[in-house]
Amino acid sequence: MTDEFGxxxxxxxxxxxxxxxxxxxxxxxxxxxxxxxxxxxxGKQFPDRFFNVGIAEANLVSVAAGLAYSGKTSFASTYAIxxxxxxxxxxxxxxxxxxxxxxxxxxxxxxxxxGGLSVGADGGSHxxxxxxxIMRVIPNMKVLIPADAVAVSKxxxxxxxxxxxxxxxxxxxxxxxxxxxxxEFEIGKGIxxxxxxxxxIAATGITVKMALDAAEKLQQDGISCRVIDxxxxxPIDKEILEKAARETGGIVxxxxxNIMGGFGSAVSEVVSESYPVxxxxxxxxxxxxxSARDSExxxxxxxHGITSINIEKTVKDIxxxx
Amino acid sequence: xxxxxxxxxxNVLQARKLVIRGTSAAGSGHPGGSFSMAEIMGCIFSNxxxxxxxxxxxxxRDKLILSKGHxxxxxxxxxxxxxxxxxxxxxTLRQFGSKLQGHPDLKCPGVxxxxxxxxxxxxxxxxxxxxxxxxxxxxxxxTVMGDGESDxxxxxxxxxxxxxxxxxxxxxxxxxxxxxxxxxxxxxMPLDESLEGDELSEMWKDASRWxxxxxxxxxxxxxxxxxxxxxxxVSDALTRARSVKGMPSIIIARTxxxxxxxxxxxxxxxxxxxxxxxxxxxxxxxxxxxxxIAPSIIAGDMTNLENxxxxxxxxxxxxxxxxxxxxxxVPNTTFDHTKIKELRPLTVIPFDTHLMINEPVKQIQNxxxxxxxIVTVHAEVCDESSxxxxxxxxxxxxxxVGLAINPDTSMPDWSKKFIPTLDQIIVMSVVPGKSGQxxxxxTHEKTKxxxxxxxxxxxxxxxxxxxxxTLDNIGECFxxxxxxxxxxxxxxxxxxxxxxxxxxRNQVLRxxxxxxxxxxxxxxxxxxxxxxxxxxxxxxxxxxxxxIATELGFQ
Numbered sequence: 001m002t003d004e005f006g007x008x009x010x011x012x013x014x015x016x017x018x019x020x021x022x023x024x025x026x027x028x029x030x031x032x033x034x035x036x037x038x039x040x041x042x043g044k045q046f047p048d049r050f051f052n053v054g055i056a057e058a059n060l061v062s063v064a065a066g067l068a069y070s071g072k073t074s075f076a077s078t079y080a081i082x083x084x085x086x087x088x089x090x091x092x093x094x095x096x097x098x099x100x101x102x103x104x105x106x107x108x109x110x111x112x113x114x115g116g117l118s119v120g121a122d123g124g125s126h127x128x129x130x131x132x133x134i135m136r137v138i139p140n141m142k143v144l145i146p147a148d149a150v151a152v153s154k155x156x157x158x159x160x161x162x163x164x165x166x167x168x169x170x171x172x173x174x175x176x177x178x179x180x181x182x183x184e185f186e187i188g189k190g191i192x193x194x195x196x197x198x199x200x201i202a203a204t205g206i207t208v209k210m211a212l213d214a215a216e217k218l219q220q221d222g223i224s225c226r227v228i229d230x231x232x233x234x235p236i237d238k239e240i241l242e243k244a245a246r247e248t249g250g251i252v253x254x255x256x257x258n259i260m261g262g263f264g265s266a267v268s269e270v271v272s273e274s275y276p277v278x279x280x281x282x283x284x285x286x287x288x289x290x291s292a293r294d295s296e297x298x299x300x301x302x303x304h305g306i307t308s309i310n311i312e313k314t315v316k317d318i319x320x321x322x
Numbered sequence: 323x324x325x326x327x328x329x330x331x332x333n334v335l336q337a338r339k340l341v342i343r344g345t346s347a348a349g350s351g352h353p354g355g356s357f358s359m360a361e362i363m364g365c366i367f368s369n370x371x372x373x374x375x376x377x378x379x380x381x382x383r384d385k386l387i388l389s390k391g392h393x394x395x396x397x398x399x400x401x402x403x404x405x406x407x408x409x410x411x412x413x414t415l416r417q418f419g420s421k422l423q424g425h426p427d428l429k430c431p432g433v434x435x436x437x438x439x440x441x442x443x444x445x446x447x448x449x450x451x452x453x454x455x456x457x458x459x460x461x462x463x464x465t466v467m468g469d470g471e472s473d474x475x476x477x478x479x480x481x482x483x484x485x486x487x488x489x490x491x492x493x494x495x496x497x498x499x500x501x502x503x504x505x506x507x508x509x510x511m512p513l514d515e516s517l518e519g520d521e522l523s524e525m526w527k528d529a530s531r532w533x534x535x536x537x538x539x540x541x542x543x544x545x546x547x548x549x550x551x552x553x554x555x556v557s558d559a560l561t562r563a564r565s566v567k568g569m570p571s572i573i574i575a576r577t578x579x580x581x582x583x584x585x586x587x588x589x590x591x592x593x594x595x596x597x598x599x600x601x602x603x604x605x606x607x608x609x610x611x612x613x614x615i616a617p618s619i620i621a622g623d624m625t626n627l628e629n630x631x632x633x634x635x636x637x638x639x640x641x642x643x644x645x646x647x648x649x650x651x652v653p654n655t656t657f658d659h660t661k662i663k664e665l666r667p668l669t670v671i672p673f674d675t676h677l678m679i680n681e682p683v684k685q686i687q688n689x690x691x692x693x694x695x696i697v698t699v700h701a702e703v704c705d706e707s708s709x710x711x712x713x714x715x716x717x718x719x720x721x722x723v724g725l726a727i728n729p730d731t732s733m734p735d736w737s738k739k740f741i742p743t744l745d746q747i748i749v750m751s752v753v754p755g756k757s758g759q760x761x762x763x764x765t766h767e768k769t770k771x772x773x774x775x776x777x778x779x780x781x782x783x784x785x786x787x788x789x790x791x792t793l794d795n796i797g798e799c800f801x802x803x804x805x806x807x808x809x810x811x812x813x814x815x816x817x818x819x820x821x822x823x824x825x826x827r828n829q830v831l832r833x834x835x836x837x838x839x840x841x842x843x844x845x846x847x848x849x850x851x852x853x854x855x856x857x858x859x860x861x862x863x864x865x866x867x868x869x870i871a872t873e874l875g876f877q
Contacts, residue, residue: 027456048456051487056479059445063483066449069434072456074449090476093439094446100428 004177006149008170009113013038015156016075020046026160027067029053031060031078037113039077058087061110065094068106073160080112080169081128084135095165096140105140105165111156115145115169116256117289117304118206120297127289133261135167136234142187143234144168145255145263147208150179151231158185169205171256173294176209178229190237196226199315200244200251204230204263207254207282207306214311225315233263238270245275250318252280252311256301259283278321280314282306324721325695326368327641327672328745330553331612332782333403334364338582338609340399344412344422345596351416351424354592356396358499358550358577359466363400365556366464366495369720370564375405378432384461387447390468390497391425391437392594398422398430406432441474443467444494448484451492462564463492469534470502473511478541484570485542493563494572497550498534499579501590513537538572550575554695558670583608584835585857604841604854611834614640614784614806615826616674617819620656621757621810627661630814631668637819641672641696643788643808646689648679651703652755659685659692666693674698676726676788678754683708690719698724698748698786706736713740724748724786729762733772741779746806747772752789757810761790769802796826797833836870843876851876
């Protein structure tokens with residue numbers, strides 16, 4: 001772990017260009033946010049494989065589906081608030097549903113940025129806290145939330161090579177780097193970043209760093225915490241979660257998403273069926289976000305309890321009830 | 323190459339029957355929208371789509387995207403006719419475990435799009451078209467969309483996208499049937515002008531009130547407007563659309579929901595309802611009773627045939643009958659293939675060339691090259707070998723094949739082997755050679771007897787009555803089994819061709835309604851007759867049917 005920061009969108013844009021060079025079938029689509037998503041670089045390099053459809057997300061999704069049906073690997077990107085929320089019907093019916101034989105769904109990768117509350121200044125209208133819930137209930141859809149730019153870069157390449165529909169959410173701001181450059185990412189496999197025996201903190205996205213910070217503090221209080229980066233929300237790593245439940249006796253989940261229907265719910269579903277232990281979910285408290293300047297984003301997150309301090313408190317709370 | 327006219331007609335008829343078979347077996351489904359696009363689908367499958375039913379994933383194929391997915395029976399039936407799967411599969415429509423899902427689905431090999439959620443298909447088609455361009459393939463995408471579906475905002479997002487990217491390898495066909503689930507489109511969400519009252523037919527006829535084309539033009543599309551039930555117009559539009567480069571094309575096909583079954587026509591109730599299985603045989607008989615009216619232009623002004631063709635065009639003739647006489651087979655001389663070639667550019671209406679010439683086998687290629695869509699030769703001047711040659715040449719050129727017999731001739735024995743693939747049989751009801759003669763009464767009996775032979779030999783074409791057909795006898799000719807009617811002086815000799823064709827049609831319709839009521843009575847007596855009549859809720863059809871039933875003593 002370092003104290004460096006990385007920009008997820010830059011990593012995404014760079015990975016796309018590398019993919020574009022390796023594979024003629026990679027196409028990229030945008031909806032008037034291509035500079036912001038850093039996909040415009042791909043467009044400059046491969047203008048024939050780049051389509052900006054304007055502010056028309058429903059169309060974006062179905063055009064991407066058509067390209068995929070004709071053999072392309074489509075990356076369609078815009079802000080998280082617009083892509084699942086605005087066009088869940090198109091995502092369901094033109095990407096996830098169409099299946100032939102073993103090919104389940106079409107080969108479209110929906111990669112969004114500006115996920116969660118940390119969007120900040122744009123306000124509640126732009127802070128999506130529902131996308132995981134929406135996407136993970138759609139059959140054939142896989143859902144990823146990388147924790148840092150290293151993960152984005154590697155996962156962009158991984159999903160390009162893995163057939164089928166994916167949803168991958170990035171954050172707006174630069175995020176602390178938690179993974180080493182040599183870290184491998186496998187769909188369906190969580191990553192244990194820190195071992196521990198007293199409790200587990202399962203986190204996604206930008207909350208992984210908070211989890212690591214909390215674990216460090218807890219160590220000073222003599223509590224040994226396991227930290228898992230659950231970037232792969234669907235398929236979720238049942239094995240790693242069941243093991244954590246059995247070996248540490250309690251799990252705290254963290255996400256930048258409503259605690260209802262999101263990652264915490266997914267963990268609860270798995271653990272309650274495999275090895276029930278106490279679980280506490282940290283995330284948006286079933287209320288919308290609001291504007292916050294960059295310097296104020298910690299305050300906004302704090303309002304929902306999405307902080308390393310609250311993780312610490314919650315771990316202690318869980319421990320006290322064991 | 324000819325239009326493949328009769329073959330398309332046969333395919334369309336068979337597809338419609340399969341829609342009835344499938345939806346009545348399923349007890350649900352959407353026959354109305356399947357029928358409004360029947361000719362569109364028939365043309366696409368028969369003349370325009372490049373596909374291989376034995377290899378649905380063929381890399382070089384074109385793609386047909388049915389955006390108005392609820393009309394899936396209209397897609398599946400055409401796929402069955404085209405050989406993707408056996409027609410009996412339609413019996414499994416909408417059933418558990420069937421590949422023929424309620425809406426088109428990739429589960430069925432050959433289906434290219436999961437339709438159902440409306441407004442998606444055009445965007446998806448654009449994606450496929452763009453992929454073909456990236457790959458440098460000449461794949462063409464045909465997309466069939468509904469008019470109610472155009473309420474969806476995504477359609478217009480896609481419309482802009484297609485124009486931006488000059489997607490010219492895509493042809494969008496709008497099935498403009500004026501009806502959506504709740505009611506008429508012009509009442510729910512007008513694409514043209516708002517509809518006042520319930521006179522939909524007035525809207526259909528009044529081109530000055532159509533605004534749909536303007537919308538698409540303003541979005542940067544090449545717009546072609548046609549009558550979506552006229553095979554020659556649809557097929558021609560599909561060819562023209564494909565030839566336009568640098569911009570996307572839309573064919574706005576004005577159609578009638580439920581077309582070809584009177585009680586379903588223009589009736590919003592038949593958007594999504596299955597026919598009563600008890601009445602299926604009556605509906606099938608109605609579908610078998612499609613008919614055509616063809617003016618014979620030699621009965622007009624021989625010095626200005628160009629104008630006669632124009633009058634046929636204005637008069638909405640189904641096709642134009644061209645009598646070629648050589649002065650040998652018959653005493654008169656009219657014109658030959660050079661004249662037909664001159665007339666061909668004047669209209670897209672099919673040319674029904676009737677060769678009253680000796681040794682037709684020597685001339686056939688000329689008549690194909692001149693642009694005939696149907697060529698009929700006389701049995702009296704052919705034998706098995708020469709007709710075989712004619713038959714094969716015409717078929718390979720997508721020209722329909724006809725055989726004619728004079729009043730004093732019957733179908734020769736050698737012709738039997740050709741009956742299953744013959745498209746048309748002309749039963750001459752006057753001595754050929756000149757127009758203006760009276761119908762020979764014994765032809766009625768002759769036609770009825772011929773019908774029996776044809777049925778035994780799996781004839782699937784049309785019998786054409788030629789000679790002395792008038793308003794007074796056309797009904798009886800129809801009852802005999804004739805389905806195409808040539809009118810000389812009785813049509814082209816009249817001042818208002820359109821009016822007289824309409825009168826001929828109405829006369830046939832009256833007979834047809836009577837025969838259908840008789841069929842219903844035969845199957846289920848008064849009860850079924852009443853059920854049949856009660857279905858006819860649009861316009862004044864019900865009153866007319868009640869009157870017929872009363873006259874027949876069924877009420």
